[in-house]
Amino acid sequence: MDDSISHAKDEGYVTTLLKRRRYLPDINNRNFNLRGFAERTAMNTPIQGTAADIIKKAMVDVANALTERNYESRLLLQVHDELIFEVPKNELADLEQLVTQLMSETLALDVELVVDVEHGNTWYEAK
Amino acid sequence: MEKLVLIDGNSIAYRAFFALPLLTNDKGVYTNAVYGFTNMLMKILEEQKPTHILIAFDAGKTTFRHKQYEAYKSDRQKTPPELSEQMPIIREVLESLSIPSVQVELYEADDIIGTLSKRAEEHGQDVRVFTGDKDLLQLVSERTHVAITKKGITNVDWYDEAAMKETYGIPATHIPDMKGLAGDSSDNIPGIPKVGEKTALKLLKEFGDITEVLDHADDVSGPKLQERLKEFRDQALMSRELAVIDRDSPVDMSIEALAYSGFDSSAVRKLFKEYGFNSLMKHLDNDDDNSEEASAELDDFTFQHEDEVTSQMLVSPAALIIEDPVENYHHADLWGMAIVNEQGSFTVPIEAALASDDFKGWLADSTKKKYLFDAKKSTVALGWRDIALQGVEFDALIASYLIDPSLSSHDLADISERRGQHTVLTDEEVYGKGAKQKKPEKDALLDHIARKAATLWKLVPMLSTELEQNDQKDLFETLELPLSTVLAEMELFGVSVDQEQLRVMGTELEERLTTLEKDIHTLAGTEFNINSPKQLGPILFERLELPVIKKTKTGYSTAADVLEKLEDKHEIIPKLLLYRQVSKLKSTYVEGLLKVIHEDTNKIHTRFNQALTQTGRLSSADPNLQNIPIRLEEGRKIRKVFVPSKKDWVILAADYSQIELRVLAHMSGDEKLMQAFHEGEDVHTKTAMDVFDVLKSEVTSEMRRNAKAVNFGIVYGISDYGCLRT
Numbered sequence: 001m002d003d004s005i006s007h008a009k010d011e012g013y014v015t016t017l018l019k020r021r022r023y024l025p026d027i028n029n030r031n032f033n034l035r036g037f038a039e040r041t042a043m044n045t046p047i048q049g050t051a052a053d054i055i056k057k058a059m060v061d062v063a064n065a066l067t068e069r070n071y072e073s074r075l076l077l078q079v080h081d082e083l084i085f086e087v088p089k090n091e092l093a094d095l096e097q098l099v100t101q102l103m104s105e106t107l108a109l110d111v112e113l114v115v116d117v118e119h120g121n122t123w124y125e126a127k
Numbered sequence: 128m129e130k131l132v133l134i135d136g137n138s139i140a141y142r143a144f145f146a147l148p149l150l151t152n153d154k155g156v157y158t159n160a161v162y163g164f165t166n167m168l169m170k171i172l173e174e175q176k177p178t179h180i181l182i183a184f185d186a187g188k189t190t191f192r193h194k195q196y197e198a199y200k201s202d203r204q205k206t207p208p209e210l211s212e213q214m215p216i217i218r219e220v221l222e223s224l225s226i227p228s229v230q231v232e233l234y235e236a237d238d239i240i241g242t243l244s245k246r247a248e249e250h251g252q253d254v255r256v257f258t259g260d261k262d263l264l265q266l267v268s269e270r271t272h273v274a275i276t277k278k279g280i281t282n283v284d285w286y287d288e289a290a291m292k293e294t295y296g297i298p299a300t301h302i303p304d305m306k307g308l309a310g311d312s313s314d315n316i317p318g319i320p321k322v323g324e325k326t327a328l329k330l331l332k333e334f335g336d337i338t339e340v341l342d343h344a345d346d347v348s349g350p351k352l353q354e355r356l357k358e359f360r361d362q363a364l365m366s367r368e369l370a371v372i373d374r375d376s377p378v379d380m381s382i383e384a385l386a387y388s389g390f391d392s393s394a395v396r397k398l399f400k401e402y403g404f405n406s407l408m409k410h411l412d413n414d415d416d417n418s419e420e421a422s423a424e425l426d427d428f429t430f431q432h433e434d435e436v437t438s439q440m441l442v443s444p445a446a447l448i449i450e451d452p453v454e455n456y457h458h459a460d461l462w463g464m465a466i467v468n469e470q471g472s473f474t475v476p477i478e479a480a481l482a483s484d485d486f487k488g489w490l491a492d493s494t495k496k497k498y499l500f501d502a503k504k505s506t507v508a509l510g511w512r513d514i515a516l517q518g519v520e521f522d523a524l525i526a527s528y529l530i531d532p533s534l535s536s537h538d539l540a541d542i543s544e545r546r547g548q549h550t551v552l553t554d555e556e557v558y559g560k561g562a563k564q565k566k567p568e569k570d571a572l573l574d575h576i577a578r579k580a581a582t583l584w585k586l587v588p589m590l591s592t593e594l595e596q597n598d599q600k601d602l603f604e605t606l607e608l609p610l611s612t613v614l615a616e617m618e619l620f621g622v623s624v625d626q627e628q629l630r631v632m633g634t635e636l637e638e639r640l641t642t643l644e645k646d647i648h649t650l651a652g653t654e655f656n657i658n659s660p661k662q663l664g665p666i667l668f669e670r671l672e673l674p675v676i677k678k679t680k681t682g683y684s685t686a687a688d689v690l691e692k693l694e695d696k697h698e699i700i701p702k703l704l705l706y707r708q709v710s711k712l713k714s715t716y717v718e719g720l721l722k723v724i725h726e727d728t729n730k731i732h733t734r735f736n737q738a739l740t741q742t743g744r745l746s747s748a749d750p751n752l753q754n755i756p757i758r759l760e761e762g763r764k765i766r767k768v769f770v771p772s773k774k775d776w777v778i779l780a781a782d783y784s785q786i787e788l789r790v791l792a793h794m795s796g797d798e799k800l801m802q803a804f805h806e807g808e809d810v811h812t813k814t815a816m817d818v819f820d821v822l823k824s825e826v827t828s829e830m831r832r833n834a835k836a837v838n839f840g841i842v843y844g845i846s847d848y849g850c851l852r853t
Binding site: 010018077078083087089095109119120 | 282529602617620622625744753767769770771778779780781787791793805
């Protein structure tokens with residue numbers, strides 16, 4: 001994580017796993033508060049941003065798979081780290097398996113990506 | 128004080144070449160070394176403000192050193208042709224920047240730099256040397272400082288006398304002695320076998336220079352080292368010779384000839400444009416001459432305002448504007464259409480365009496490449512009219528966002544302005560903003576839409592080069608661009624809501640508010656308007672005599688943070704906080720959601736913003752899905768209204784578990800954290816064991832809570848102080 005700060009100090013920006021970048025103009029500021037904020041941002045942006053990379057890539061992978069395999073199920077919403085679908089009951093078992101697999105294989109990290117799937121009659125029940 | 132900047136041309140070009148991906152401009156010419164070199168040069172000019180400057184180049188493969196030692200630099204790999212090709216362009220850049228350069232037959236750039244730095248010092252000038260090669264450190268003196276490029280190239284490590292002492296512990300002039308002993312494999316200087324830099328420095332620190340080290344061979348520790356020092360004595364002295372920079376080489380250039388008085392921006396701008404160095408334009412003065420020149424360029428553009436779509440328009444590639452400036456594009460009229468391609472620039476009235484089967488066929492043809500600005504919006508706008516848009520090859524909005532997400536505006540005009548193009552006004556300037564937005568009269572409207580298409584056409588190659596320079600081509604092409612299609616489909620498809628349930632919730636929340644209102648009035652001992660800070664203030668701070676935390680211009684502050692501080696001071700405060708939360712839920716979500724239900728589909732069609740957040744996360748509007756409160760049970764219940772659009776279908780939710788902590792574990796490579804995940808252990812307990820140095824059984828809930836705060840403190844960027852307070 002300290003690498004992230006020193007990278008920012010050298011290059012002026014930080015990057016995520018998939019090369020998204022964020023510039024931190026205050027990283028070498030003499031003002032303690034501004035610099036401190038930039039330093040914390042240098043640490044958390046690669047994490048938040050990589051999480052964004054992951055969920056975005058999962059959306060593309062899952063949406064493509066649904067089309068390719070002619071499923072009727074549809075991706076409806078993305079909220080934080082969650083994808084919400086509507087699914088006919090005959091596809092439910094398939095979808096649970098497919099979505100879990102694609103989402104957990106989105107990017108190969110040194111730790112496993114774990115996906116919880118739930119279903120219900122409303123979004124509230126699918127929790 | 129006069130200051131001479133000396134740059135080791137070959138070395139910097141070489142570094143730039145290997146530090147950057149192999150870029151090409153739109154004519155297929157390799158430009159990565161030129162770009163990196165120029166970028167560094169602009170930075171040096173701005174930061175150093177030299178009064179004198181020179182770039183030194185090597186003359187050729189053969190130098191006077193080869194006469195001394197045939198194998199000198201013989202292990203060097205051949206310069207890659209992709210780099211050699213760029214050297215003439217680098218010279219062209221130097222010429223346009225009016226920076227002198229020189230090379231001297233049989234001598235290396237190092238010798239030129241050594242010679243001129245010596246002359247400059249004699250003139251009383253300060254000298255700054257830029258190189259990727261540590262050989263030049265031998266020049267360091269009180270007046271001469273040397274910058275060595277680090278990984279990447281615009282960053283350098285500075286060496287002055289103090290830094291030399293700290294790093295090497297020997298005087299700069301003894302650097303060749305060090306090479307004499309240790310050798311230098313990159314230059315094929317042999318030195319003494321099995322003596323490395325560390326041993327060499329130790330010996331030099333102990334005995335002085337190389338001759339003294341060799342003379343004291345019997346006094347060094349270790350019989351093997353003693354033997355080698357004696358056996359390879361001549362080779363060591365010859366190696367030192369090779370490493371010594373000739374500071375009196377025949378450089379036919381006076382210091383006066385190196386005086387620098389800046390460059391002519393317009394010549395440089397032309398060159399930068401030619402090679403696609405748009406991101407370097409910011410270094411150039413943006414004087415009025417240039418802006419006139421740029422807008423004049425677009426005035427030369429002739430637009431053909433046609434009544435019908437013609438075949439000339441429907442080629443590939445083409446820049447396409449489907450004008451739809453209304454914020455909520457799910458309900459919007461389209462204002463116009465423009466196409467710019469190699470055949471010309473065209474506008475057609477939108478009604479005529481959308482009635483044309485040829486145009487619709489072209490839009491749907493994925494082999495016809497299209498450049499757009501906010502392709503998702505156009506896809507959705509056309510989608511509502513059952514027209515498919517495919518073959519989107521480029522999206523200038525997303526490109527600009529990826530290049531720099533921190534910019535507050537990615538309007539086409541601002542994107543182009545930043546790249547020295549003044550070819551179009553912003554939508555806001557032409558149409559007005561928000562409620563004041565107005566469609567201008569026909570000619571002005573057509574002109575603006577046509578200009579947008581022309582600007583887009585010009586921007587695509589520039590943005591494309593920048594994405595390549597940032598190594599973001601993949602991110603753009605395989606993630607963000609396909610994602611915008613996925614998002615467009617989601618937005619168009621919408622989500623069904625149970626309106627009956629929504630109304631029931633509205634009633635429930637209303638009743639909840641009534642009860643809370645009664646409680647609050649009872650606790651206050653009087654009836655008043657809870658929503659009015661003007662009435663609430665005197666109740667809290669005069670009638671109930673609670674301590675005043677903050678005052679405003681108009682009276683007492685009753686803001687949320689003030690109330691939170693008073694939470695345990697009076698029973699009324701928690702009730703007030705709850706009242707506000709419930710009231711917000713009712714207005715934002717119950718009433719808010721009812722408002723955005725589309726009358727044709729009875730669904731909610733949110734709009735994802737793919738070009739907004741600094742972190743790269745998506746955001747959404749109408750409704751803002753990311754913001755539905757889930758802490759409060761009442762808030763969580765809002766999710767009950769989101770239902771499948773077909774009977775007997777179900778909602779499936781797939782949620783990444785602890786994704787940020789997992790990413791943290793991956794990126795930090797923290798073994799304990801990773802182990803916790805591998806073993807399926809509770810991560811916060813594991814951190815607590817580590818931080819408090821206790822066994823698992825000894826971790827208290829307080830310790831775990833603190834550990835959790837530490838973990839999330841890093842993830843969310845909370846300050847150390849904030850962490851501890853939680």
